[in-house]
Amino acid sequence: MTSPYQVLPIGYVESPLADREAAPKQGIEGAPEAWLVFDPEYAEAMRDLAVDDEVYVLTWLHQADRGVLVVHPRGDPRNPETGVFSTRSPDRPNPIGLHRVRILAIEGTRVRVRDLEAIDGTPLVDVKPVLDGGR
Amino acid sequence: MTSPYQVLPIGYVESPLADREAAPKQGIEGAPEAWLVFDPEYAEAMRDLAVDDEVYVLTWLHQADRGVLVVHPRGDPRNPETGVFSTRSPDRPNPIGLHRVRILAIEGTRVRVRDLEAIDGTPLVDVKPVLDGGR
Numbered sequence: 206m207t208s209p210y211q212v213l214p215i216g217y218v219e220s221p222l223a224d225r226e227a228a229p230k231q232g233i234e235g236a237p238e239a240w241l242v243f244d245p246e247y248a249e250a251m252r253d254l255a256v257d258d259e260v261y262v263l264t265w266l267h268q269a270d271r272g273v274l275v276v277h278p279r280g281d282p283r284n285p286e287t288g289v290f291s292t293r294s295p296d297r298p299n300p301i302g303l304h305r306v307r308i309l310a311i312e313g314t315r316v317r318v319r320d321l322e323a324i325d326g327t328p329l330v331d332v333k334p335v336l337d338g339g340r
Numbered sequence: 341m342t343s344p345y346q347v348l349p350i351g352y353v354e355s356p357l358a359d360r361e362a363a364p365k366q367g368i369e370g371a372p373e374a375w376l377v378f379d380p381e382y383a384e385a386m387r388d389l390a391v392d393d394e395v396y397v398l399t400w401l402h403q404a405d406r407g408v409l410v411v412h413p414r415g416d417p418r419n420p421e422t423g424v425f426s427t428r429s430p431d432r433p434n435p436i437g438l439h440r441v442r443i444l445a446i447e448g449t450r451v452r453v454r455d456l457e458a459i460d461g462t463p464l465v466d467v468k469p470v471l472d473g474g475r
Contacts, residue, residue, distance in 0.1 A: 209346040210400050212434050212465070219386050247433065249409040253426035260425075263436060274384040280375065281383050282385045290395075290467035291388035295427060301436065305475045328345070330434045332425040339474040340440045 212265055214328035215250070216243040216314075222324045225268060225295070227321050237265055238324040241329055243314040251332065254308060254316055261332040262304040264323050269300030301330060347400055349463035351378040351449075357459045360403060364457050365428070367412055371457040376464055378449040386467065389443060389451055397427070397439040397460050398466040404435030412420060 222228045222237035238336050243251050243261065255262070273296035278284040289297040305317040355374035358362045366372050376397065378386050387397065408431035413419040424432040441453040 209348050210402070211344040212347055213344050215433055247425075250423045250433065251425045252410075253423040258426075261438060263434070263438075267345070271348075275387075288385045290382075290386045291469055293471070297437040297466065298350055298385065299398075300469075301466055303398075303438070303468055319418065329434055330346065330418055331432065331436055333438055333474060335427055336428070 212330055214244075214265065214330065215247045215325070216241060218242070218264065218321065218323045218325065218327040219323065220323065220325045221265075222322070223307040224324060228324055230293070236320050238309065238317060238319050239321040239323070241314070241318060241332070243329070245314055248314050250259065251314065251316065254311060254332070256308050256311060258308045259268060259298040259335040260306060260308065261333045261335060262302075262306055262318070262329065263322065264296040264301035264302035264304065265330050266302045266323070268295070268324070268327055269298070270296040272296055273297060276294040305335060346426050347465055349379070349400065349465065351464040352383045353374060353377070353399065353456065353458045353460060353462040353464065355456065355458065355460045356421070359459060360430070362464065363459055366419070371455050373452060374442065374456040374458070376451040376467070377451060378451070378464070380449055383449050386449065386451070389446060389467070391443050391446060393443045394470040395441060395443065396468045396470060397437075397441055397453070397464065399437035399439065400463040401430040401435035401437045401458070402463060402464050403430070403459075405431040405436060406433055408432060437462070440470065
């Protein structure tokens with residue numbers, strides 16, 4: 206196996222969601238609006254984001270347990286244990302969150318989005334456009 | 341800014357695509373079939389993947405230039421310079437590839453997929469199910 210790679214946060218999430226217990230399992234299940242707060246050194250990289258764009262936000266779920274390989278989906282013990290690569294559990298070997306959101310407003314290097322289920326302070330890792338066909 | 345986080349490869353891509361020049365810009369533009377080769381220590385995490393599943397594969401694009409903040413989309417100088425967070429350029433601060441693929445076959449910890457544009461030897465970082473609504 207090759208040596209590890211380092212993720213450098215490009216900013217962080219500012220959200221009224223204070224902890225994992227308060228966060229919905231998926232953004233479309235009632236997540237509040239939130240801000241993506243980019244570090245100013247990445248201003249050029251985010252300069253072409255626009256209101257109404259639909260984008261993928263990748264986060265580093267910094268409170269995750271990276272040793273977890275199987276979970277009861279949605280934390281419900283009635284659901285049979287399932288390998289984490291078949292779930293969206295935050296607990297997984299590389300706890301990268303994948304969130305599809307819509308941009309509501311932009312103020313400098315702050316980007317307001319809806320449907321982001323990440324908690325306040327979650328590091329931002331990347332932003333990518335949603336391509337034609339929803340990919 | 342918080343300290344960096346380490347990505348630990350969970351396996352690698354086995355593909356006939358030998359280098360970046362040979363790879364299509366997107367998987368739906370003619371990428372060949374490829375294998376996801378999981379490290380055996382993650383066998384439990386991938387045990388519930390199934391043929392015909394559509395999943396997101398996250399990779400670490402290890403040949404990327406992480407200092408790039410703007411690019412000419414698709415490498416074409418006629419396209420105006422664009423911030424990388426509005427593109428799928430592999431060159432970006434955290435070079436995580438996001439690939440939506442379909443599972444064709446599973447042999448132990450080897451998973452055959454179609455439409456994967458990553459080159460041979462690309463480290464695997466994560467696999468997630470595509471949710472209802474294509475998210």
